[in-house]
Amino acid sequence: MLFLVGALLVLGVVLGAVAHVPGPVSVVAALAIALWLALFATRERLAGHRRGGLR
Template sequence: MLFLVGALLVLGVILGAVAHVPVPVSVAAGLAIALWLALFAARERLSGHRAGRPDHRQGGL
């Protein structure tokens, strides 16, 4: 519950900051974040990591 309150507080601060900057700056920041997340997802998919799952190819349990 405390994590949820903290996350909402951070979200409110970020949205408050976005409300005071010009629209093109907000769009550019949003695109930069989207690109960063897409690159991260692609890297994770290509690396073959499976979070929380044992790797059966290496004899894991």
């Protein structure tokens, strides 16, 4: 429950910050985060195949 409260607090801070920057800056930041998440997911998927796939 404490994790959920912390996550909502961080989400509120991030959304508040995004509301004060120009739209193109928000779009670039969102694309950068999406690219980082895609690379992370790909790396984790490939690492899972090398380790045997069981977690």
